[in-house]
């Protein structure tokens with residue numbers, strides 16, 4: 083289970099300090115899919131980075147299946163990111179020098195948990211069979227998106243974070259991609275948190291959280 087208690091996070095900007103998260107608490111159970119909504123600039127991406135161990139908190143704590151993430155050293159945080167968290171962010175961060183097959187297996191291989199049968203199943207379900215030997219730059223945006231999703235779940239993460247994963251896809255493709263993410267998250271038992279601006283997509287999740295004025299409204 084993912085649990086966050088009273089997270090606070092701000093930034094120093096040229097105009098002074100801004101407090102983006104002002105005490106955010108939430109819980110996501112294993113196998114549960116939760117939508118995170120909120121106006122542009124409300125801090126959704128900041129929260130995802132804090133939960134994904136990609137940024138430090140100013141205060142509060144995040145616990146992932148019994149492990150407290152704050153207070154860990156950088157090496158331990160990197161290990162948790164690699165082994166226990168899958169992310170699909172707007173910048174997909176596929177590795178340009180690796181082909182699709184290698185990108186899909188990359189994180190799982192690093193963790194020493196490569197399951198070839200599962201990667202093959204993901205490849206088929208994501209419709210990537212014919213692209214396995216291609217490099218990211220040779221794929222369309224939607225195809226790259228599917229590789230990023232495959233890579234994020236290849237490790238069967240305990241926490242799956244997606245920041246507008248269908249944002250630049252046409253509506254029909256977006257629906258299919260969302261269906262797949264929901265199925266994969268439920269099957270692997272991941273706690274799944276997804277930022278979306280689409281009310282329709284938010285309604286497909288088990289529950290919705292709305293971020294407003296730095297807190298869950």
Ligand SMILES: Nc1ncnc2c1ncn2[C@@H]1O[C@H](COP(=O)(O)OP(=O)(O)OP(=O)(O)O)[C@@H](O)[C@H]1O
Nearest residue numbers: 093094095102120121122123124125126127128129
């Ligand atoms: N590294 C940073 N330094 C300074 N300010 C930042 C930084 N990252 C984000 N911000 C500010 O923090 C606020 C929240 O940004 P964030 O990206 O979390 O919002 P968001 O809800 O994800 O927005 P959107 O829906 O537009 O993607 C914004 O005012 C943004 O300008």
